[in-house]
Amino acid sequence: MxxxxxxxxxxxxxxxxxxxxxxxxxxxxxxxxxxxxxxxxxxxxxxxxxxxxxxxxxxxxxxxxxxxxxxxxxxxxxxxxxxxxxxxxxxxxAPPPDALDIRVRARKWSWDFEYPNGGHSQDELHVPVGRPVRLILSSEDVIHAMYIPGFRVKRDAVPGSYSTLWFEATHVGRTRYFCAEYCGAAEQPVHEADGTDRYTGHFSMNGWVNIHPVDGPAAESVSGENTWRSGWASYLENVLRAPIDPATGHEVTPAQWGELLYARNQCNTCHSVNGSAMTGPTWQHMFGQNVDLADGTHVLVDENYVRESILQPAVKVVRGFNPVMPSYQGSLTDRQLDALIAYIRTLR
Ligand code: HEC
Ligand SMILES: [Cu+2]
Incomplete structure (x- = not known):
């Protein structure tokens, strides 16, 4: 290699x-x-x-x-x-089951990466070496595509659904990624504070994948082109920090936010997380399993199925339950849906 x-x-x-x-x-x-x-x-x-x-x-x-x-x-x-x-x-x-999940949101014309602790990075992806990583791709506007030639992977990011790709980096260092689906260009340049004009568009949707050693020096000691030299664990802890929940003042992971949304949106009046069936099926051990539907077919509970169940509950009705769940189309944002899914995943 x-x-x-x-x-x-x-x-x-x-x-x-x-x-x-x-x-x-x-x-x-x-x-x-x-x-x-x-x-x-x-x-x-x-x-x-x-x-x-x-x-x-x-x-x-x-x-x-x-x-x-x-x-x-x-x-x-x-x-x-x-x-x-x-x-x-x-x-x-088929990613290995222990893969580290990183959410990737594409939009005109940048990429947002969200790490398992809730931290974000823009336009630079950070991954550990020697560990399988799964990217969960989605788009906020048009179709984009994540293309990392050095990893030999490419996958479309499609609005309204999730797609995944996975890889395991073998070397510490950095390699480039690109958007590989033409997604337009801005007609007007962005006026920078220093007086220069910056044009954005499909051509600017590229950046570096930083492949960090698992352990290493604290992130403060390395930056810029050498960012990847910083140990993954300390970089995650010191730089890719989780956002602070204004209500509690604590850092929240997407899964913790999902748990809050579960209560705030009254999902908990119909769904338990301890295995007991209420008006709706329990969420315990739901993710990753096959579920029987009322029409006699069955379906694997993955990101796309959960998303569809929340936005269009009547499309696939679980066997043994009545189609009484309200649609949350328009009342939950994409981020909130992602957080709910992250929470449901933890209940496996
Ligand atoms: C009024 C009761 C009710 C509320 C409130 C409710 N649900 Fe449901 N939900 C159901 C029922 C009943 C089903 C099973 C029938 C079906 O599939 O539509 C279901 C199914 C689901 C499924 C598919 C479950 C499976 O086992 O395949 C998911 C995921 C889901 N709901 C998520 C949510 C989320 C997220 C919320 C809150 C934002 C929510 N539900 C709020 C009643 C409810
Ligand atoms: Cu693009």
């Missing part, structure tokens, strides 16, 4: 690098070999069977062995390519 880029590919910064690049170069060299073979044979035949005076062409018959050969060998190759591609796709889409 090597963080130095090659002619064709960026450096390898995640566990996906080796397998991905192996397949890429396999396909590349396969294409080179086949190109040379096919074009070489064509040129050879052009010369060998060129028109000459006195020579008359004779139509050839079937050559069964050759025909079976050129049918079966590409078939084997394509099945192998499909197998490797599919196995890679499966490992890209």
């Amino acid at each position: 090597n963080t130095e880029p090659t002619m064709q590919l960026p450096g390898q910064w995640s566990t996906f690098g080796v397998g991905y690049d192996w397949l890429f170069y396999f396909i590349y060299w396969l294409s080179v070999v086949l190109f040379v073979a096919v074009v070489g044979a064509a040129l050879y035949f052009v010369v060998k069977y060129r028109r000459r005076p006195g020579v008359k062409s004779e139509p050839t018959g079937h050559y069964l062995l050759l025909e079976i050969g050129w049918t079966v060998s590409p078939l084997i190759l394509l099945v192998m390519l499909f197998h490797w591609g599919f196995a890679g796709y499966v490992s890209l889409t």
Whole structure:
């Protein structure tokens, strides 16, 4: 594994690098070999069977062995390519259960990253080395896409739903990410305090992924380009701090905020968190499980299902319950929905 880029590919910064690049170069060299073979044979035949005076062409018959050969060998190759591609796709889409969750909110034209402790960073992502990290992507306006070439991952961020991607960084350092879905550009520049004009747009939606060592010096001692040198734990504690709840004066994590919203929005009049069914199903051990629906089908309780259940409760009604839950469309913000989901996740 090597963080130095090659002619064709960026450096390898995640566990996906080796397998991905192996397949890429396999396909590349396969294409080179086949190109040379096919074009070489064509040129050879052009010369060998060129028109000459006195020579008359004779139509050839079937050559069964050759025909079976050129049918079966590409078939084997394509099945192998499909197998490797599919196995890679499966490992890209299935994060390990202990992955660290970071929420990513895209908007025109910046990124907001929210860490498990509730802290935020803008336009710079901070992750620990050697730990699986899952990004939960959403968008506040149009479709954006999180693309981290060094990790070999890319995923759309779509308004109104959640998508995820995961990776495990293998080296301490920094690598770039980009928005990979054209999302427009501002018509007017932003006037900075120092008198300069700054243009924003799709092109400016990029930044650095800082890959921190797990332990290390306190964050104050390193900054700027060397931010990643700071230990992950101390950076989280000292810089990516949780917001303060004005009511209590304490720092709150998204899950703690979700718990407050659970009470404030009267979800607790119909949903328990201790396993007992009330007017609605209990939230205990709900997340990550399959739930039976009234129409006889079942569905996995994930971020998108919980979101839909809150905004459009009548779409998927849980078996054994009446569709009496009110819709919270318009009365809960995206942030509040995220916090409720974070809380429900902790009740697994
Ligand atoms: C008036 C009672 C009531 C209130 C208040 C209520 N719910 Fe529900 N909820 C239900 C019922 C009944 C169901 C099961 C039927 C269905 O799926 O619509 C349900 C289902 C759900 C589900 C799907 C549960 C599962 O097991 O699949 C979620 C998630 C949910 N509610 C979240 C919330 C949240 C969040 C709030 C507060 C913002 C809330 N509910 C407020 C009655 C309520
Ligand atoms: Cu974008």
